[in-house]
Each structure stands twice: as structure tokens, then as C-alpha cells.
Amino acid sequence: MGYVLGPVETWQSPPAAHVDSIAVLPEMQHQCIGSRLIESFMQQIRLLGCEVVILEVSPANKIGLAFFARYGFRKLHRLRNYYGKGLHGLLMAARCNPAQLNESDEWDQ
Numbered sequence: 001m002g003y004v005l006g007p008v009e010t011w012q013s014p015p016a017a018h019v020d021s022i023a024v025l026p027e028m029q030h031q032c033i034g035s036r037l038i039e040s041f042m043q044q045i046r047l048l049g050c051e052v053v054i055l056e057v058s059p060a061n062k063i064g065l066a067f068f069a070r071y072g073f074r075k076l077h078r079l080r081n082y083y084g085k086g087l088h089g090l091l092m093a094a095r096c097n098p099a100q101l102n103e104s105d106e107w108d109q
């Protein structure tokens with residue numbers, strides 16, 4: 001019904017986490033499955049010692065942007081031609097510590 005996929009580079013200090021992809025079957029969306037997947041992912045990477053998690057998303061993906069914002073992801077910068085010529089991406093990052101999710105910091109700018 002859904003999955004979240006992403007590597008953790010445990011040889012880095014602190015370990016670096018990346019969300020490659022997260023998706024829920026269209027007919028199963030809006031039932032908090034995506035929320036449970038990303039919360040579980042965040043919990044696992046915290047246990048591995050990650051402080052920050054990053055991902056790339058299309059600025060046209062309004063649902064994805066709203067979803068990731070809810071989990072503390074902030075836009076870092078635009079990735080020019082990331083999805084092909086003229087198709088830019090957005091690099092987003094979130095702190096893994098839930099206490100910091102609502103903090104206003106340089107990522108909000």
C-alpha cells in the first residue's frame with residue numbers, strides 16, 4: 001500500500017540520511033499511511049544517529065510539498081534542471097529531532 005525508501009550513509013559523522021522516494025497507492029492516500037511511513041523513517045534514522053535528513057522534490061508537487069512541510073522539511077535551494085531540461089527540483093531538509101521541527105531558523109528563509 002505504500003513505501004519509503006532512502007539510504008543512510010552511516011560512515012559519515014553524523015550519519016547522513018536521504019529520502020529517495022515515498023509513495024502511497026492513490027486509493028489509499030489521505031489515511032495517514034504516508035505519515036506513519038515518514039514518522040517511522042525519522043525514528044529509525046534518529047536511532048542511527050542522524051541529525052538531518054534531505055530529499056529532492058518537484059516544486060510542482062504541491063501535495064508532496066505540503067506533506068513534507070508538515071514533517072519539518074524546509075526548502076534549502078533550487079536544483080536547476082534536476083528532472084531534465086527546464087524541470088527544476090527543490091532540495092529540502094529536516095532536522096531529525098522533533099523538538100526542533102517548529103523552530104524558526106535559516107531554512108525558513
Ligand SMILES: CC(C)(COP(=O)(O)OP(=O)(O)OC[C@H]1O[C@@H](n2cnc3c(N)ncnc32)[C@H](O)[C@@H]1OP(=O)(O)O)[C@@H](O)C(=O)NCCC(=O)NCCS
Nearest residue numbers: 021022023024029030031032033034035063064066067070
Ligand atoms: C505524499 C504522499 C506520500 C502522502 O501520503 P498520504 O498517506 O496521503 O499522507 P497522509 O494521509 O499521512 O497525510 C499527511 C499530511 O500530508 C498533507 N497532505 C496529504 N495529502 C494532501 C493533499 N492531497 N493535499 C494537501 N496536503 C496533503 C497534509 O498535510 C496531510 O495532513 P492532513 O490529512 O491532516 O491534512 C502521497 O500523496 C503520495 O504517495 N504521493 C505521490 C508520490 C509523491 O509525490 N511522493 C513525494 C515525492 S518523493
